[in-house]
Amino acid sequence: MNFTDATLARFAKEVAKYPADQKQSAVMACPAIVQQEQGHVSADSEKAVAEYLGMPPIAVHEVTTFYNMYNQQPVGRFKLNVCTNLPCQLRGGQKALDHVCGKLGVEDGGTTTDGQFTVQHSECLGACADAPVLLVNDREMCSFMSTDRLDALLDTLRKG
Numbered sequence: 001m002n003f004t005d006a007t008l009a010r011f012a013k014e015v016a017k018y019p020a021d022q023k024q025s026a027v028m029a030c031p032a033i034v035q036q037e038q039g040h041v042s043a044d045s046e047k048a049v050a051e052y053l054g055m056p057p058i059a060v061h062e063v064t065t066f067y068n069m070y071n072q073q074p075v076g077r078f079k080l081n082v083c084t085n086l087p088c089q090l091r092g093g094q095k096a097l098d099h100v101c102g103k104l105g106v107e108d109g110g111t112t113t114d115g116q117f118t119v120q121h122s123e124c125l126g127a128c129a130d131a132p133v134l135l136v137n138d139r140e141m142c143s144f145m146s147t148d149r150l151d152a153l154l155d156t157l158r159k160g
């Protein structure tokens with residue numbers, strides 16, 4: 001995998017934020033840049049980032065698999081992370097995930113055949129008091145997601 005000059009320039013800007021002997025500190029930023037540009041971080045990209053930062057590929061893989069904002073494969077136009085961690089579980093988190101999956105006809109982690117939605121469970125999103133919660137495209141938090149509110153959200157996203 002060869003990154004473009006523009007991508008390498010963005011990597012260099014991140015690496016420059018740290019002391020010269022600690023460029024590995026950009027291990028979160030570089031995959032994020034790859035994902036912004038390519039939609040996901042492939043295994044080949046992880047290896048190339050590792051080579052660029054002078055670290056083992058597994059160390060990059062550990063980061064991209066720990067944080068579910070990183071996508072290991074292409075995702076739909078709308079990526080829906082439904083929290084199923086304990087506080088949300090106690091207030092319908094699993095029910096919300098099952099409802100979204102059922103409505104869209106996908107398994108947890110799956111993408112609809114039209115490429116519009118990817119649904120996956122997630123760990124705590126830091127909004128336990130608003131459970132059940134769902135995060136759209138790693139940015140927009142949706143709170144108190146009853147089945148009615150989930151249906152309304154899916155309709156809005158479909159139209160949007």
Ligand code: FES
Nearest residue numbers: 083088125127128
């Ligand atoms: S457990 Fe779901 S947001 Fe914290």
